[in-house]
Amino acid sequence: MLFSEIYSAYYNTVASIISCSQQGKLDSDLLFKIVKESAFPESFMTIGSALETGKWPLVKKDYSTNIQNIPTMPLSILQKRWLKALCNDKRIRLFVSDEVLERLKNQLQDVEALFNENDYYLYDKYSDGDPYDDFEYIKNFRTVLEAIHQKKTICVEYTGRFGQQKRFTCAPYKIEYSEKDDKFRIISKVKNRHSILNVARIDSCELTETSKTDDLSEEDLPNNRRTSVTLEIYNERKAMERVMLAFAHFEKSAVQISDDVYQLTLNYDSFDETELVVRVLSFGPMVKVLEPPSFRNLIQERISKQIELMKN
Amino acid sequence: MAYSELIKNLDTLRTYIRSFYIYGFKTRDQFFGKSPRTYDDEKRRLENYLDGYMTFRPDENGKVTFLSIDSRHTTHNPLYKIFKAKSFTAMDISLHFMLMDILADGSKKTLNQLLDEINDTYLNDFSSEILPEESSLRKKLKEYEELGLISSEKDGKTMFYFRNPMTDLDGLEDALSFFSEIAPCGVTGSFLYDKLPGDIQKNSEVFQFKHHYITSSIESDFVEQFFEAIREHRYLTIEQRRAEDDRTFPNEVIPLMIYQSTQGGRMYLMAYRPRGKYFLALRFDYIIGMTTGGEYAGFEQKRAEFEELRRHIWGVALKQNKKHNDTTTVHVTFRVHFEEEEKFIYQRLLREKRCGTVTLLDDNNAQFDAEVFDPQEIIPWARSFICRITYFDCSEKYIARRFYGDIRKMNRLYSEEDVEFTEEADDAVQ
Numbered sequence A: 001m002l003f004s005e006i007y008s009a010y011y012n013t014v015a016s017i018i019s020c021s022q023q024g025k026l027d028s029d030l031l032f033k034i035v036k037e038s039a040f041p042e043s044f045m046t047i048g049s050a051l052e053t054g055k056w057p058l059v060k061k062d063y064s065t066n067i068q069n070i071p072t073m074p075l076s077i078l079q080k081r082w083l084k085a086l087c088n089d090k091r092i093r094l095f096v097s098d099e100v101l102e103r104l105k106n107q108l109q110d111v112e113a114l115f116n117e118n119d120y121y122l123y124d125k126y127s128d129g130d131p132y133d134d135f136e137y138i139k140n141f142r143t144v145l146e147a148i149h150q151k152k153t154i155c156v157e158y159t160g161r162f163g164q165q166k167r168f169t170c171a172p173y174k175i176e177y178s179e180k181d182d183k184f185r186i187i188s189k190v191k192n193r194h195s196i197l198n199v200a201r202i203d204s205c206e207l208t209e210t211s212k213t214d215d216l217s218e219e220d221l222p223n224n225r226r227t228s229v230t231l232e233i234y235n236e237r238k239a240m241e242r243v244m245l246a247f248a249h250f251e252k253s254a255v256q257i258s259d260d261v262y263q264l265t266l267n268y269d270s271f272d273e274t275e276l277v278v279r280v281l282s283f284g285p286m287v288k289v290l291e292p293p294s295f296r297n298l299i300q301e302r303i304s305k306q307i308e309l310m311k312n
Numbered sequence B: 001m002a003y004s005e006l007i008k009n010l011d012t013l014r015t016y017i018r019s020f021y022i023y024g025f026k027t028r029d030q031f032f033g034k035s036p037r038t039y040d041d042e043k044r045r046l047e048n049y050l051d052g053y054m055t056f057r058p059d060e061n062g063k064v065t066f067l068s069i070d071s072r073h074t075t076h077n078p079l080y081k082i083f084k085a086k087s088f089t090a091m092d093i094s095l096h097f098m099l100m101d102i103l104a105d106g107s108k109k110t111l112n113q114l115l116d117e118i119n120d121t122y123l124n125d126f127s128s129e130i131l132p133e134e135s136s137l138r139k140k141l142k143e144y145e146e147l148g149l150i151s152s153e154k155d156g157k158t159m160f161y162f163r164n165p166m167t168d169l170d171g172l173e174d175a176l177s178f179f180s181e182i183a184p185c186g187v188t189g190s191f192l193y194d195k196l197p198g199d200i201q202k203n204s205e206v207f208q209f210k211h212h213y214i215t216s217s218i219e220s221d222f223v224e225q226f227f228e229a230i231r232e233h234r235y236l237t238i239e240q241r242r243a244e245d246d247r248t249f250p251n252e253v254i255p256l257m258i259y260q261s262t263q264g265g266r267m268y269l270m271a272y273r274p275r276g277k278y279f280l281a282l283r284f285d286y287i288i289g290m291t292t293g294g295e296y297a298g299f300e301q302k303r304a305e306f307e308e309l310r311r312h313i314w315g316v317a318l319k320q321n322k323k324h325n326d327t328t329t330v331h332v333t334f335r336v337h338f339e340e341e342e343k344f345i346y347q348r349l350l351r352e353k354r355c356g357t358v359t360l361l362d363d364n365n366a367q368f369d370a371e372v373f374d375p376q377e378i379i380p381w382a383r384s385f386i387c388r389i390t391y392f393d394c395s396e397k398y399i400a401r402r403f404y405g406d407i408r409k410m411n412r413l414y415s416e417e418d419v420e421f422t423e424e425a426d427d428a429v430q
Helices: A009-022 A028-038 A044-052 A077-087 A098-107 A135-150 A239-246 A270-282 A293-311 B011-023 B036-049 B078-084 B090-102 B111-122 B134-147 B173-182 B187-194 B198-203 B215-231 B299-312 B344-352 B379-383 B397-429
Strands: A120-122 A152-159 A165-178 A183-190 A193-198 A202-212 A226-234 A251-258 A261-269 A287-291 B054-059 B062-067 B150-155 B158-163 B207-210 B234-241 B248-260 B267-273 B278-283 B287-295 B330-337 B357-362 B365-372 B389-394
Touching: A009 A028, A009 A044, A009 B078, A009 B090, A028 A044, A077 A098, A077 B187, A135 A152, A135 A165, A135 A202, A165 A193, A226 A239, A226 A270, A239 A261, A239 B011, A251 B062, A261 A270, A270 A293, A270 B379, A287 A293, A293 B389, A293 B397, B011 B036, B011 B062, B011 B078, B011 B215, B036 B054, B036 B078, B078 B187, B078 B215, B090 B111, B090 B134, B111 B134, B111 B158, B134 B150, B173 B187, B173 B198, B173 B207, B187 B215, B215 B234, B215 B248, B215 B267, B215 B287, B234 B278, B248 B278, B248 B299, B267 B299, B278 B299, B344 B357, B344 B365, B379 B397, B389 B397
Parallel strands: A120 B248, A165 B207
Antiparallel strands: A152 A165, A152 A202, A165 A183, A183 A193, A226 A261, A226 A287, A251 A261, B054 B062, B150 B158, B234 B248, B234 B287, B248 B267, B267 B278, B330 B365, B330 B389, B357 B365
8 A cells, every 4th residue: 555654754754753762862953953853844833742642652752762683674565566667677777786685686586567568558659769778878877977976077978969979087977868859968077168968879988096086066067958838738638737738847837728728838858848838839829938039939839830831 | 524634635626726826717616516514614724725826816706816836936836745644543643653662673573562562561551442452453464564664474373563665765865855846746755755854855945947847746645546557457437527518428348558647747648448449648637536446458459559550650649530440540640840040940950849750951941840749739849840841731621720820810810909009009099
């Protein structure tokens, strides 16, 4: 059963409180701090008073506890089944060493996987995903991952989009995965430029032992510009619901203008403009770009070209 | 009933999340059919669980509250928090920590031994009123056995209980961080991730996710039940609420597969309906309840039949116009033109063609063909090639007419406004 209190923020918080009590460090202030950090903003009213009044007889008035061992809980059958399902996913070898994977499989040998590839299908995923079976790909991926963990730079040999070979040093910040593309990309800094590299295009890479990246945050990456587009949605053929769902993953705000007209403003990364143009076009006459003019022009140009093609 | 931070079930909260997150334009008064009290309570809960993501703006009709989550720049799915807010009793939480502690050393205990130990060791210094009844303890042990936390074995007539062994998660941190966002029922991974120490969690925050649709994660409990029913080849009675009229209706089906969109986030349950003998797709976000029934002997056969049908499903539609047993397909074809430096368009066709075929006609033209149950599902994708389409046709002629008609309508959308703009500009000059 997935919706169970054994996984709840409250149980985890109380486990942390008991651990502190066992170390003899617990007092009212620390209890408050743990609740604030581990549970929800309003949880103190419940957790604090339930423990301090003895309603939950787990912490005594002097903040000691009768619980003797550090609170732990075995994995539930659901958690084991979910982990077993991951063991069958090719991508797990990108993150987990062969030894760890073997150990996990041994621990889960009596468990059935929660799902397998016949149970679940992403019907509009692109078919040219990354080669997760490729030994070199796995090796390169793990090197990038290690560089991020160790805050190191990597020396990369890379094949560009048009087949050109490059060699450069890169400071990886994060690994981005797109389920639609089924591709991993590295968000990185190359020669002071924000750079997005496809892991599959890396021919080889190695850690550069001597240099370390600074504590990069995404905002520090150069040329990472955020921009916005405002759309008008005409609610024909259930367009409003389809558009709102399709753009749900953006930071956005929506306004109802009239019974069947809505306005939606999306904030997006400027790198993704072309992709967004294509997506807006896919909604046909149910969506119109209001602003900015530059984005409108991109849409208009494509429609005009199409109208010309239709005349032939 | 007084407001409580924790919840017994997710049904009402799910409705509010969808409204706040997907739509986000309704004021308090526009939540038709919901009492103001319910609105206030659910909003307060979400503000509490999703601290930092709930926001509001004034509107002429009042205050509009909405959820704004840019999932590309959010390390962990914040909507998982609703699954970490299940209500419980004082006895539940007390017994949890006491039982886990008593059995932590691997020992095997009888129910009476457990009861004595709780009384003698754990309730020492506390009110004796808290002592659990034997039946409460027995019920809790049964529940924990079903959850897989403990096991039991009989020695003669006596039942002994013991804790199941721990699983070593060392070395799995990055995998948990990744799959908790991507895998089905990813919230289960989030529960595991919660167990990791804070510094290890922080160190594993190395991923971000593009095109990351998190809405369907609020249906994870139904997904789990669906997978269980598939594994055991069981019937599922699914209660859905129809969006148009808010009416609920049940459907007894054999679950076969989950279909999910990576470009819209919608999740569908693909199933066979023995009553009526047809296959169907049901939207997960309309589901309000699910009951697992008995075994269905013909599961493998129906899955094989469904496998055949899949060759003609572009999205999720199995039949047109709800003619359930009609397996007639419709032919859709279009050609695109690309310049020498635009060969990536041909690559795009190849990687996005799904059940269709792509033929390279010459150096600068390619043709797409597909035989599908519902040609309308292809239209949005075909439109994404606008500015390159040299030919479009469909064996259902109205589809082709609508396709071209829509493009002319799009053209008017922009050109008509330009006319208005010109007129205004002329006025300004005068």
